[in-house]
Amino acid sequence: MKKKSISYAKWGYIFLIPFFVVYIVFSLYPLIQTFYNSFHEYIIDRGSIGGGWTTEAVAAEEQIKFIGIDNYKEIFSADGTLVHSFINTIVIWLVGFIPQIAVSLLLATWFTDLRLKIKAQGFFKTVIYLPNVIMASAIAFMFYTLFNQGGAMYDLVCRITGNEDTLLNSVWGTRGIIGFINFLLWYGNTTILLMAAIMGVDTSLYESAQIDGANPTQTFWKITIPLIKPLLSYVLVTSMIGGLQMYDVPALLTNDEGNPIVNGVRTARTLVMEIQTRKDSNVGLASAICVVIFIVSAVLGFAINFLGSDKRDGKKKKKKAKRG
Numbered sequence: 001m002k003k004k005s006i007s008y009a010k011w012g013y014i015f016l017i018p019f020f021v022v023y024i025v026f027s028l029y030p031l032i033q034t035f036y037n038s039f040h041e042y043i044i045d046r047g048s049i050g051g052g053w054t055t056e057a058v059a060a061e062e063q064i065k066f067i068g069i070d071n072y073k074e075i076f077s078a079d080g081t082l083v084h085s086f087i088n089t090i091v092i093w094l095v096g097f098i099p100q101i102a103v104s105l106l107l108a109t110w111f112t113d114l115r116l117k118i119k120a121q122g123f124f125k126t127v128i129y130l131p132n133v134i135m136a137s138a139i140a141f142m143f144y145t146l147f148n149q150g151g152a153m154y155d156l157v158c159r160i161t162g163n164e165d166t167l168l169n170s171v172w173g174t175r176g177i178i179g180f181i182n183f184l185l186w187y188g189n190t191t192i193l194l195m196a197a198i199m200g201v202d203t204s205l206y207e208s209a210q211i212d213g214a215n216p217t218q219t220f221w222k223i224t225i226p227l228i229k230p231l232l233s234y235v236l237v238t239s240m241i242g243g244l245q246m247y248d249v250p251a252l253l254t255n256d257e258g259n260p261i262v263n264g265v266r267t268a269r270t271l272v273m274e275i276q277t278r279k280d281s282n283v284g285l286a287s288a289i290c291v292v293i294f295i296v297s298a299v300l301g302f303a304i305n306f307l308g309s310d311k312r313d314g315k316k317k318k319k320k321a322k323r324g
Helices: 009-037 070-075 082-112 121-133 136-147 152-161 171-199 203-211 216-227 229-244 248-253 271-277 283-307 310-323
Strands: 040-045 061-066
Touching (some): 009 283, 082 121, 082 283, 121 171, 136 152, 203 216, 229 283
C-alpha cells in the first residue's frame, strides 16, 4: 500500500490566520471606515457636565450627513490649515532627520571600521541606543520644564542672548527643540540599522579598494553608500511616515496649541494635531485629513523606493552603454 503523503502547506496558512484576523479587525476595517467617514459630515456631540468629577453618563449624539468631497475641498481651500500644518510637519521632520542620518552614518562607519579599533564599543552602543527606550512624552516634558520660564536652560539662554523671552515662544526655537528631541530619540536606532547593513558588505571589496589606493572617503561614497542604499531607502521611508504622524512631542511642548502664532498660522501644529482638534467637532474632516496623510505617505514611499532601487540604476547603466 502506498503511504499517504503529508501536506505541510496547510499549516502555513493556518498559522497565518491570526495575522489576517488581527490585520482585518484593527487595520483594514478602520482604514475602510476612515475612507467612508471622509465623505460625510460626521459630528459627535458628547454634551457637557459641570461641577467637576462625576460618574453620570452622558449619551453622545451623532450627526452624520453625506457631503461628497466637501471635506477635501475644505482641506485644500485657501483658508484651510492643512497646507500650513503639512509644511510645519515636513520642516520639523527635516530639522530632526538631517542631523539624524548624518550622525548615524558617521557613527556606524566608525564602529564598523576595523582600523580604528574603538574600545568599549558595547558601552557606547548602549548609551547611543538608550534614548530610544525612553518614552517620547517623558523627554518632551523634560525639555518643556528645562526651556520654560524658570527652567535651567531658560536661565542659561537668557544669560547668553540677553533676551528674557523663552525659546518656546520663537518659531525656530520651538521647531529646533522638537527636531532635536526627534533626533535624540531615533539616531541610536538608525545607527544600529546602518551598522548591520555596513557589516553585511563583503570586506574583500574594501581590501581591493585599499590595494588600488582608494582613501576612506572614496570607499565610503563608492562602496559603502551604494551597497547599503536599500536600507537607506527603508530608513528614509519609515522616518518620513513617522514624521507625518508626529504628535506627542509638539503637542506636549506647546500645550496642544501648536504655538507660536505668526500671521495667524500656528507654526508648530502638525497634521495629527489637526486631526486631534477635530476628533469630536468634525470626524469627517479629521478622516479626510487621515486619508490625505495615507495617500501622501504611499506616494512618497513608492517614489523613494523607485529612486533608490537597483532596477533604476540598471536601466541608467544600460542607457549609458547604448549611448557609448
